[in-house]
Amino acid sequence: MDESSVVRARDVARKAGVSTSAVSRAFTAGASIAPETRRRIIEVAEEIGYKPDLIARSLTSGRSNIVGIGVGNLDNPFFADSLNRLSSAFATAGLRVLLFPATAQGASEAQVHEVLQYRLDALILLSTNLSSSLANQCRNAQIPVIMYNRTTADPGRVSSVTGNNHGGARAIAAHLVAAGHRRPCFMAGHDDASTSTMREEGFGGYFRDRGLPPPMRETGHFTREGAAAATRRLLTLPEPPDAIFCANDHMALATIDVARAEFGLDVGRDISVVGFDDVPMASWPSFALTSYAQPVDEMVAETLAIALALGEGATGPVHKVIEGRLVLRGSTRRLPPASKPPHEG
Amino acid sequence: MDESSVVRARDVARKAGVSTSAVSRAFTAGASIAPETRRRIIEVAEEIGYKPDLIARSLTSGRSNIVGIGVGNLDNPFFADSLNRLSSAFATAGLRVLLFPATAQGASEAQVHEVLQYRLDALILLSTNLSSSLANQCRNAQIPVIMYNRTTADPGRVSSVTGNNHGGARAIAAHLVAAGHRRPCFMAGHDDASTSTMREEGFGGYFRDRGLPPPMRETGHFTREGAAAATRRLLTLPEPPDAIFCANDHMALATIDVARAEFGLDVGRDISVVGFDDVPMASWPSFALTSYAQPVDEMVAETLAIALALGEGATGPVHKVIEGRLVLRGSTRRLPPASKPPHEG
């Protein structure tokens, strides 16, 4: 079992009585080699423990079989879940994942430039922005870029896979209006993120279309602390909201905690809270968070499909919107309150 | 800004009037090159957008500047958090992280063998087991292996960074006994994991040392579903436990949910629940989980330090145990109940 040093193609070739070219072909799908020759080479390779050196292979083939994933903050369980499944999906397709953690203040150019030093087959950006200069360079280097759960101002250059932000937010608005809420509020993430702006636009649009007054607005910065602070500001207002739609579940969970623990509210009766994503925690009984479900499996499968297609030299960028669905749970009521409106006594 | 194709060392050399050797030296810390020469080369490189190809560099230098991280299930927020910080820490040290997701039924040999095909500077295993055959091969290939949050049966071959499993579990036992619990239970993960067995040993040892009856035992398989099922079994017993120590927070959170939502128990009064890790969620008001805190920052820093040291060709494997501390929260009571013991009426 113990080999005293690493085995090379040369060793296999020698032992099998063939050239290193043949060894290479034996390990290359679809290469022109006699089946019997391949069988024998593979046999010898297994016997002496040979595997092609992937670094060398990358250098000659120009492909690395590595995709980069630029990640921001994995605190958000939606990202953790997505990364988990993305890496499994890519592994199954024979691709490895190289992580590019964004630095504190967003993906610093210099840092992310490293992307180009590896010969990535693709670069996936998990809810992370891409400077247009880096987008350019990726294009020059023939590295397809796919934004996951975010779109870009530059749709002609990079692909994207997102949920139905607009439709989901409208469905949420409809749900809150049907339940008789009078003072709804949108809690934004930040304005650079399409996940925040498109959800806000869809939400606000529903009210606008019906001539209803526009919802209130706060900003939670997509962080737990930010959302908690925003909730405190809202709930100490003279006329606080009776429903809060947070741009994602990560913030909504913080909102529930603060409303319940610090203001003694019964979430789902005294106030409604809605999120977006339907992370696993949303269904935990401690939260029972109403949320618009983004199907991570589908988003991941689509991301993989695009990466593979672009690898084959497919056409231009593609933009895929995955349908989700509104999941109603205990954090929102379904009907208007029986008698007088809330917050009036 | 747009370069039409990728720039090579040769291009820089030509433009700067030097050899490619000089270019290489300019980008190699500590290489023997005149400061003025280096300055000029770097200047030209920046001008035309040159960065060394890391794949080629790996091939010649034998080092990849990539560390592999074998990950199991990122559902457990402790792992998500750890991975997040590990990748940032390594990035800061100029190392990239390549993800090796374990397949469903543990790290299948064939899959993980790929580790060896890259020239990893180190392999970190996040609560994941390593077969001794792979451990051998890593050693032959000179790839240091560091187990994070787990130890191994093979301490002479691989390094490890863990929390104080034994001490932490004893502190938890002491806490529960001091609060007057009579029917404590340990919820195991699975018996291949030192994080489960060592915590069980520490916990049980406290009772044994004092001549107290041994705690009850259930198995939650380190998953949310497994822990929920275990909790249901326990709470439908004729004589259910009055305190449950779960081998990690991930299971403890599920235990709280089930006890509260399905059995109507007031956690912290009717029953005590304790975890291990102190994940961020443990401090959320919805859970207020008493837990033994494992300092992720320290564990990550230590892992990095070991990886770096072993990269410099340090001596044998090192085993580091990081001290934590018991964090008391509302999920456990601190004093014995005033009158008669619980669950007696």
Next chain:
DNA sequence: CTGAAAGCGCTTACAG
């Protein structure tokens, strides 16, 4: 189907 040769883009002794 197969092998000899060139080459991927670097780094590293070796001379100077």
Next chain:
DNA sequence: CTGAAAGCGCTTACAG
């Protein structure tokens, strides 16, 4: 301090 040459371990036209 510097450059020419060899080499890292593969793959890929090119002949045969």
